[in-house]
Structures are given as structure tokens and as C-alpha cells.
Amino acid sequence: MARVMAKKSRKPPVAARVQAQSGRARSGSRDANVPKLLEAWFQTAARDLPWRRTRDGYRALVSELMLQQTQVSRVVEKFEPFIARFPTPAALAEASEDEVLAAWQGLGYYRRARLLHAAAKAVVARHDGEVPSDAEALRALPGVGRYTSGAVASIVFGARAPIVDGNVARVFQRLEAREGSASDAAVQAWAWERAEAFVAAARAPGVANEALMELGATVCTPAAPRCPACPLRAACRAHAEVRVDEIPAPKTRVARKDLVLVTACVRRADGAVLLEQRPRGGLWGGLWQPPTVESADGAELSPRAAAELLQLPSSVALQARGEEPFLTTHRAVRFMVFAAVLRGAATGLSTGLSNSLANSLANSLTTRGRVWVKPDELANYALSNAAKKVLARGG
Numbered sequence: 221m222a223r224v225m226a227k228k229s230r231k232p233p234v235a236a237r238v239q240a241q242s243g244r245a246r247s248g249s250r251d252a253n254v255p256k257l258l259e260a261w262f263q264t265a266a267r268d269l270p271w272r273r274t275r276d277g278y279r280a281l282v283s284e285l286m287l288q289q290t291q292v293s294r295v296v297e298k299f300e301p302f303i304a305r306f307p308t309p310a311a312l313a314e315a316s317e318d319e320v321l322a323a324w325q326g327l328g329y330y331r332r333a334r335l336l337h338a339a340a341k342a343v344v345a346r347h348d349g350e351v352p353s354d355a356e357a358l359r360a361l362p363g364v365g366r367y368t369s370g371a372v373a374s375i376v377f378g379a380r381a382p383i384v385d386g387n388v389a390r391v392f393q394r395l396e397a398r399e400g401s402a403s404d405a406a407v408q409a410w411a412w413e414r415a416e417a418f419v420a421a422a423r424a425p426g427v428a429n430e431a432l433m434e435l436g437a438t439v440c441t442p443a444a445p446r447c448p449a450c451p452l453r454a455a456c457r458a459h460a461e462v463r464v465d466e467i468p469a470p471k472t473r474v475a476r477k478d479l480v481l482v483t484a485c486v487r488r489a490d491g492a493v494l495l496e497q498r499p500r501g502g503l504w505g506g507l508w509q510p511p512t513v514e515s516a517d518g519a520e521l522s523p524r525a526a527a528e529l530l531q532l533p534s535s536v537a538l539q540a541r542g543e544e545p546f547l548t549t550h551r552a553v554r555f556m557v558f559a560a561v562l563r564g565a566a567t568g569l570s571t572g573l574s575n576s577l578a579n580s581l582a583n584s585l586t587t588r589g590r591v592w593v594k595p596d597e598l599a600n601y602a603l604s605n606a607a608k609k610v611l612a613r614g615g
């Protein structure tokens with residue numbers, strides 16, 4: 221039975237956590253040495269990351285969701301501001317979805333922000349606002365799968381719960397020279413078995429799990445692993461057989477679908493930009509973007525044809541600004557970018573519109589849910605990275 225730590229503790233050193241979490245490890249296991257070596261290595265090798273400074277279920281949950289599909293360096297930048305904005309599950313649960321998405325900007329994959337928001341609501345409704353310590357209760361929260369529940373339950377609460385992510389699967393595969401891609405279902409099932417045996421043999425399950433992830437992220441990396449610096453070198457079959465470069469096999473790439481979008485960056489003379497919100501479901505669901513529409517055939521368009529497609533009046537004098545490519549996991553997106561600035565004649569600039577005409581044209585564009593957003597208000601609107609690139613191209 222796992223020993224459960226107190227819910228919060230300030231900057232616990234790894235050695236103290238090993239002592240606090242130490243429970244009965246399975247003896248005589250072939251895995252007994254590996255967790256021990258990792259626990260010892262982690263005492264000096266652990267990176268100082270913001271979510272490690274205070275062990276708390278909520279901070280761990282937020283950091284784990286942020287770290288799925290986003291680089292650590294980016295999460296380091298965004299983590300504390302997010303926690304400052306929403307310091308408790310209750311504060312996050314009470315926020316609007318738009319507020320949560322705006323605070324998530326820069327982390328990408330906004331579906332995770334919505335799931336975290338839903339998880340916070342569930343924590344308030346089912347657990348009195350405290351993130352549960354039990355892996356099963358954690359796993360019942362929206363967006364929390366077997367990996368995240370195991371990570372939070374073991375790292376924060378010392379539960380003997382296994383974890384497998386890409387880093388962990390790669391380390392196990394190399395340790396045992398297990399062939400195949402880490403994304404293969406058979407390899408995944410095998411890795412979970414290995415993770416269960418690993419955590420069963422650990423003295424301090426949370427420290428061992430965290431050390432295993434750290435090793436995969438910093439030493440046993442996908443390319444150019446640093447075997448000479450690895451605490452598991454003597455136990456590693458791939459290293460002994462000089463097959464580290466072959467294991468794991470590369471992922472089978474899924475072909476991306478092509479998508480061509482026509483988009484217009486329209487600004488007022490005061491710098492405000494015209495934005496619209498995408499439908500809640502699907503690609504970039506609920507995020508804000510310059511007016512954008514899918515092109516049926518991807519054929520080149522004149523500015524006038526683009527304005528028509530985007531349902532902008534012909535008096536908005538669009539100019540072509542070239543193309544902006546953007547890759548998502550499943551799509552190769554090509555934006556055909558157009559731009560216009562609505563200026564009054566008093567500015568002496570090109571369009572020749574009178575001030576009142578420019579103003580009434582600007583006002584007429586706020587149909588179809590489109591809004592003018594001033595530069596100092598932009599941070600309140602969640603924009604995808606693709607929309608930011610398009611805006612940069614559109615000027």
C-alpha cells in the first residue's frame with residue numbers, strides 16, 4: 221500500500237522525499253537496481269523547475285497538462301503566470317473559457333486548456349476543491365489519462381502508480397533492447413508492464429518516476445543520448461549491443477492533409493485589428509483569428525475575389541501579402557494572406573477615404589461576430605500560433 225505524503229511541502233529536497241516516500245519495495249525483482257540507481261542520480265541531476273519547488277496536487281496537474289506536447293522551456297515561462305492568474309482549482313473553475321484560453325496563449329494545443337478547465341470544475345464539484353491523491357480518482361477527471369494520474373499520484377502523493385510517456389518508453393526499450401516504435405500498441409502495453417515492475421521495486425515511487433522521466437528528457441534523449449553520463453549504462457542492453465541508434469524504431473508518419481485558408485488582416489488607423497472567433501469545435505476551436513475562410517480549390521485569388529470570399533465590402537482595399545505555411549499534427553495549412561489599413565483622408569495616406577467614411581466602413585465590419593481589438597487588448601484574446609504568424613505577415 222502506498223504511503224501518502226502531506227499535500228503540500230515547500231521545496232522538498234530529493235533525499236527528504238526519498239525518505240518520506242520510502243515504502244516496501246518488491247524484493248528480488250530484476251528491476252530492483254534500476255530505480256535505486258535513478259533515485260540516487262536524481263538527487264544531484266534534478267533540474268530546478270518551477271512546479272518542483274512546491275509539491276502540490278494542483279500545481280502538478282497544471283504542469284503535467286502543460287507539458288503534454290509543449291517544450292519544458294516554454295512551460296517554464298508560462299507556468300507561474302498561469303498559477304498567479306488561477307491560484308486554486310476553484311479560481312480556475314470560476315473563470316470563463318475565454319479567460320482560460322487567453323492565459324494558455326503560447327502553449328498551443330488549446331484542447332488541453334479546456335480539459336484542465338473542466339478538470340478544475342470536477343475537482344470543485346467532486347473533491348471539495350482539493351486535487352485527489354488517489355490515481356483512480358485522478359484518472360476520472362477530464363483530460364487526465366493513465367500517465368497524468370500516475371505522475372500526480374506518485375510524484376506529489378508518493379503513490380506506487382506507474383507512468384509511461386515517450387521518454388519513459390524509450391528508456392525501457394533501450395534498457396532491454398526492445399525493438400519497435402514507442403507508439404506501437406504492443407510496445408506501449410509492454411512499457412506499462414515494465415513501468416509497473418519498476419515502480420513496485422522503487423524505494424520512493426514518486427522520486428523514481430520523476431527520475432525516470434528526467435533521464436529520458438535530459439540524458440537518454442531520442443537523438444544523441446549521453447550514454448557516458450548515464451547512471452544506467454552498466455544495465456543497458458542497447459548500449460552493450462551498440463544498438464542505441466536503432467532503438468526505438470522511428471514513428472510511422474501519418475500523411476498530413478492539405479488545407480488552404482484565405483485570410484485578411486484588416487486594421488484601423490489606430491492599429492486595432494479585425495478579429496473573429498472560430499467555431500468551438502475542430503481546428504483551433506474557439507480561438508480568435510483575422511477573418512478567414514477555407515478555399516475550395518486552393519487557386520490563386522485576386523484581392524477583390526478574396527474580399528468577396530471573406531464577405532468584406534469591396535471598399536476594403538485588400539492587398540496580397542503572399543503565403544504563410546503552417547504545420548499542425550494532421551494538416552499542412554497554407555494561408556493566402558491579404559491585408560488592408562482603413563485610413564481617413566486627413567492622414568494624407570493612400571486610400572483617400574474621408575475620416576467619416578473610414579469610420580463608418582470600420583463600424584460596418586463588426587458583423588458576423590467580428591470585433592475590433594486594440595493592440596493593448598490583444599492579450600485578452602486567445603490566438604493560435606498560426607493566427608499570430610498570419611498577423612505578422614499581414615502587418
Ligand code: SF4
Nearest residue numbers: 440447450453456459
Ligand atoms: S546507457 Fe544510453 S541508451 Fe542506455 S539508458 Fe543510458 S542513455 Fe539510454
